[in-house]
Amino acid sequence: MSEVKWIKLSTQMFEDEKIRLIEHMPEADTILIIWVKLLAQAGKTNASGFIYLNENIPYSDEMIATIFNRPIATVRLALNTFEQFGMIEILDNNFISISNWEKHQNIDGLTKIRENTRKRVQRYRERQKSLTGNVTSNEDETCSNALEEDKNKSKKEDKNNIYSNEFEQFWSIYPRKVDKKKALKSFKVAVKNHSLKTIIDGTRKYAKQVEKTDKQYIKHPTTFLNNDSFIDGFEEGGSRYGANQDATAIKEQYGLDF
Incomplete structure (x- = not known):
């Protein structure tokens, strides 16, 4: 479905008892912003109030924190609060649904x-x-x-919405976040030639491999995607190079862009 460009917000929303209770909680302003962002995201998905990356992949807490640019702890507090207040439903498969979505859908x-x-x-x-x-x-x-x-x-x-959602999943787990716009262009090319699962699985392995590596020695995301590095045979649990290895040798060996 095409995304909805706007949603309805009542001018009396701050008179609602649930909103009033939230306003007396720690991080109240951030929690309310997350609520509005959830409504907007449901409008983008345009699936009767459901929020997901695609029909097979729900948003995790970490993915929502990345997309909304909010602390993971506050996102978890917000989701737990919304669920307790009956503002959202979180299904057994972790898909999120806005309750009474018809009130907000335009x-x-x-x-x-x-x-x-x-x-x-x-x-x-x-x-x-x-x-x-x-x-x-x-x-x-x-x-x-x-x-x-x-x-x-x-x-x-x-199509653009699908690309954006799939890319955000990649971006949320990639260990070096630089040149996002260039990385999105490279991702669009990569996803035409490889399945999303191949890209995501390879990215997770790479992130695991370099988790203790100095950021400057981690590939730029554009380089990683352009070289199809996600299909390399990464070894779980350790890096194939250390932070003390000569930077020039690393660059030549792995095609790093720094």
């Missing part, structure tokens, strides 16, 4: 998008009538083109 907005397309075609027809006095077959073609344009735009948004 159904009117979705209808308005369709209505705007209809009106745009109607205005074109009226202009053609004023010029020619009749409606030609070209008008039907214009209507079809307008609908096709909206359909293609929706497909493009879906």
Whole structure:
């Protein structure tokens, strides 16, 4: 589904008893921001209030902390609070669902998008009538083109959203976070040639391998992706080079970009 560009927030939301209770908790402001971000993320997913990376992969606490740019401890406190207050449901498979999502989903907005397309075609027809006095077959073609344009735009948004979600999963576990925009471009190329599972599994192994290595000796994410390093035979539990190894030798041996 295409993501919803906006959601509904009541002007009386801060009069709600649950929100009032949250406002008296530690990290209250951050917890409320996380709540709004969850609503926005549910709108992006556009799956009846569910929030997930894709239909097979739920968001972990760590992934949410990375995407929302908030401390993991506060994210866990917020999710636990929302669940206790009945604001969200966390299923056995860890998928998160916003309770009473129909209160927040902008159904009117979705209808308005369709209505705007209809009106745009109607205005074109009226202009053609004023010029020619009749409606030609070209008008039907214009209507079809307008609908096709909206359909293609929706497909493009879906594709970009999928890429963004899959990349955030990669980014959340990659041990050196630099040049995110360049890394996203490289990721899009990599995911066309390899499965997401291959990339993620290889990234986890690499992160494990270099967990005790100085950051400067860890590959740039762009280099890692461009060289298909995620399919290398990494050894679990240890690095194939140490922090004291000569930097030049490391660069030559592993193609590091630093």
